[in-house]
Structures are given as structure tokens and as C-alpha cells.
Amino acid sequence: MTHASYASLGHPLTGSVLVRPGDLVGRLRTAAMCIPHPSISEAHAYLSLRDGALKLLALRGGLAVEGVLVREVTLTAGLRIALAHDHFVTVDAVTHPERLLALRGPDGEREVLTGRAMSLGPEGLVPRIVAEADVHLWTDGGGWMFRDGDGMPRPLESGEELRPGWVVVEVAASAGMVPETALAGRLDAPLHLECFFDAVHVHRAGREVLTVSGVTARLVAHLAEVGQPVHWSGIAALLWRDERDPDRLRKKWDILLLRFRRRLAEAHVRTNLVHSDGTGNIHLLLGPFDRFVDLS
Numbered sequence: 001m002t003h004a005s006y007a008s009l010g011h012p013l014t015g016s017v018l019v020r021p022g023d024l025v026g027r028l029r030t031a032a033m034c035i036p037h038p039s040i041s042e043a044h045a046y047l048s049l050r051d052g053a054l055k056l057l058a059l060r061g062g063l064a065v066e067g068v069l070v071r072e073v074t075l076t077a078g079l080r081i082a083l084a085h086d087h088f089v090t091v092d093a094v095t096h097p098e099r100l101l102a103l104r105g106p107d108g109e110r111e112v113l114t115g116r117a118m119s120l121g122p123e124g125l126v127p128r129i130v131a132e133a134d135v136h137l138w139t140d141g142g143g144w145m146f147r148d149g150d151g152m153p154r155p156l157e158s159g160e161e162l163r164p165g166w167v168v169v170e171v172a173a174s175a176g177m178v179p180e181t182a183l184a185g186r187l188d189a190p191l192h193l194e195c196f197f198d199a200v201h202v203h204r205a206g207r208e209v210l211t212v213s214g215v216t217a218r219l220v221a222h223l224a225e226v227g228q229p230v231h232w233s234g235i236a237a238l239l240w241r242d243e244r245d246p247d248r249l250r251k252k253w254d255i256l257l258l259r260f261r262r263r264l265a266e267a268h269v270r271t272n273l274v275h276s277d278g279t280g281n282i283h284l285l286l287g288p289f290d291r292f293v294d295l296s
Contacts, residue, residue, distance in 0.1 A: 005020070005021065005049055005054050005094075005095065005096045006018055006019065006020045006054075006094075006095055007019055007020075007047070007054050007075050007091060007092075007093065007094045007095070008091075008092040008093040008094075009025070009033055009089050009090070009091060009092065010089065010090045010091075010092050011033070011035055011087070011088070011089050011090075013035055013036060013037065014033055014034065014035055016092055017032065017033040019032050019033055019047050020032075020047065021047055021048055021049040021054070021139070022046075022047065022048075022140070023046070023047045024043050024044075024045070024046055024047075024059075025044050025045040025046070025047070025056070025083070025089070026040055026041055026042050026043045026044040026045070026059075026060075026061070027040045027041065027042055027044070028042045028043060031043070032047075033089075035083070035087070037084075037087065039083075039084035039085060039086075039087055040061065040083055040084055040087060041059070041060040041061035042060065043059045043060050043061075044058075044059060044060060044061035044083055045057060045058055045059055045061060045063060045083070046059050048072075049139055050116060053074045053075075054074070054075045054094055054096075055072045055073060055074050055075065056072065056073045056075060056081065056089075057071065057072045058070070058071050058072065061083060061084065062082075062083070062084070063081055063082070063083065064081070064082040065079070065080075065081055065082070066268075067082075075091050075094050076091060076094060076270055076271060076272070077091055077092065077093050077094055077261070077265055077271050078090075078091065078264075078265025078266065078268070078271060079091040079268075099170050099171065099172055100112050100113065100170070100171055100172075101113045101144055101156060101158065101168060101169070101170060101171075102168075102169050102170070102171045103120070103125055103162070103166055103167070103168060103169075104166070104167050104168075104169050105124065105125065105165060105166055106164075106165030106166070110169065110171060111125050112171065113137065113139070113144055113156075116128075117129050117136070117137065117138040117139075118136070118137045118138070119133035119135070119136055119137075120133060120134060120135040120136075120137065120162055120163060120166060121133035121134050121135070122134075125166075134148065134149060134162075134163055135147070135148050135149075135162045135163060137156060143155060143156070144156035146162065148162070156168055158170040190204070190205075190290050190291070191203070191204060191269070191273070191286070191290040191291070192204070192290070192291050192293070193220070193224075193290070193291065193292045193293065194293050194295055195217070195220065195221050195224065195292065195293065195294045195295060195296055196217075196295050196296055197296045198213055198214065198217055198218070199211055199212070199213040199217050200212050200213075200216075200217040200220045200221065202267075202269060204269070207267075207268070208267075210263070210264075210267040210269060212260070212263065215239050215240075215256060216256065216259075216260050216263075218238075218239055219235065219239060219256065219260070219274065220274070220284065221294070221296070222235050222238055222239070223235065223274065223282065223283055223284040224284050224292045224294070225294075226283075227284075228283060229281035229282065229283040230281060230282065230283065231280050231281055231282075232253055232276070232280055232281070232282050233249070233280075235282065236249050236250075236252070236253045237249070239252075239256075240252055257274065257276075260274060261274070272285055273285060273286075
């Protein structure tokens with residue numbers, strides 16, 4: 001299902017709970033994640049899909065990450081969010097769809113729909129609601145809806161022409177369409193990666209250096225050298241040159257990624273640093289202020 005984003009949140013009083021955009025976290029019985037404790041507000045926080053990222057937004061309660069009060073938090077696996085004194089929610093997993101809807105304009109350019117309400121009018125597509133626009137588009141958390149003029153809202157489907165030259169298409173999620181870690185706390189500090197012969201050091205302000213070595217370090221180095229998405233099998237063949245069995249190679253690859261992302265989560269580094277796009281391609285996902293330096 002297009003744009004079926006959801007997250008698994010954990011709390012000692014609830015266990016693991018699956019939440020989707022529009023769900024409430026609070027002590028109300030009707031909340032998707034009901035935490036029965038007086039320290040938690042009735043409607044404490046709310047899950048929203050914004051610009052392709054799942055965010056937990058503070059409502060009547062507070063949120064904090066690493067002791068820093070925030071109004072919203074981008075959910076990433078391994079994150080620990082304080083709701084109240086001694087009450088923490090952990091992000092066990094975040095899942096985003098492998099395919100997304102996009103609008104292809106008359107010039108052939110595609111604008112991916114990532115959660116923000118949009119308007120389509122004579123001036124083209126704009127990321128906000130313009131009352132006089134011909135078409136309005138928005139997500140209800142499980143899919144996309146649109147309204148043409150004063151008509152009734154309808155589900156948005158691939159292949160639909162919203163106005164002359166503007167067609168809805170379906171695209172594979174890839175770099176730039178998925179969320180990066182962006183928190184109003186220490187987790188969004190830029191990364192500085194130093195690559196040596198067989199080790200990579202990940203530096204962040206106010207944090208201990210994370211060091212990875214061996215085959216994990218070579219994975220990071222190869223991806224940095226390529227500098228663009230590449231199929232996992234090509235990188236795996238470089239990492240395990242003597243392995244000829246495709247099934248064993250895939251198993252080694254899956255274990256490597258699982259262990260590496262677990263290391264990243266434990267060190268509070270975004271787990272999509274090494275990012276898979278859902279089609280077999282993988283790349284090193286660096287933010288605009290991140291740096292990679294090859295010292296080998």
C-alpha cells in the first residue's frame with residue numbers, strides 16, 4: 001500500500017505497540033498507545049507523517065531526547081524518548097513503503113508526495129493549501145486523497161491525470177525520499193567519518209567516537225568510494241571475494257547489515273547511514289553537513 005508508514009514503539013506498561021500517522025500516545029483508553037499512568041497526559045503526543053518522516057509531536061505533554069526538550073521528534077530505530085519522569089518510549093522499528101506516489105508535470109519532472117498537504121493550480125504544484133487552487137492533495141496516514149475544485153474527496157491513484165499535463169505516477173523510494181535523522185537535540189549533530197585502512201571512526205560533537213573495523217569498515221569505505229547507489233551484490237563480492245555460493249553471500253550480507261545497524265542504534269547514530277532503497281541498491285547516506293575523509 002502506498003505510503004503505509006508505521007512504527008513500533010515500546011514502553012514497560014504497554015509492551016510493543018504498532019502506531020501509524022494520526023495515532024495518539026497518552027493515558028486515554030482510546031489512544032493507540034495507552035500508557036495507564038497519571039504522569040502521562042490524556043493526549044500526550046501524536047504521530048504524524050511530514051515530508052516523508054514519521055514524527056512524534058507533543059500535544060498536552062512534553063517530549064525530551066537526551067535531556068533536551070523538543071516539540072517534535074523524527075522517529076528512528078533505537079531512539080529513546082522521554083514523555084515524563086521515568087517514563088520512556090523506545091522506537092523499536094520504523095517502516096516506510098518501498099514505493100511512493102509522485103506527480104509528473106508537463107516538463108517531465110516528478111514531485112514525490114511525502115506527507116505535506118499540497119495544491120495544484122496555474123502556478124504549478126506548491127507545498128501548502130491555496131484556497132483558489134484547482135486541486136488539493138493530502139495524506140490521511142494510509143494513503144493519498146485529493147479534491148478537484150468543489151468535488152468530493154477521492155483516493156489518489158497512479159495513472160490519474162489531475163489537470164492537463166499533470167499525471168500521478170508511482171516511483172520506487174530512493175535517496176532523498178526517505179527520512180534522515182533530524183532531531184532538535186544532540187542526535188542531529190553532523191557526522192565526521194574518518195576512514196583508515198581497516199577502520200572507520202565516526203565523530204559527533206558531545207559523543208564518544210564510534211569505531212567500526214574489519215568487513216564493516218570496508219563496506220563503508222567501498223560505498224564512500226562509489227559515491228552513488230550500487231547493487232548490494234557488487235559490494236558483497238568485493239567484501240567476500242572467495243565466496244561463490246549466492247545464498248551464502250546473501251546471508252553474510254544480511255547479517256553484516258543487521259549487526260552494523262544495531263551498532264549504530266546502540267551508539268545513537270542514525271541507522272540509515274547505510275541505506276537500502278528497497279530495490280537492491282545501497283548507498284552511504286550523508287547529510288549536507290556530514291563529512292567523509294579517507295586517511296588510508
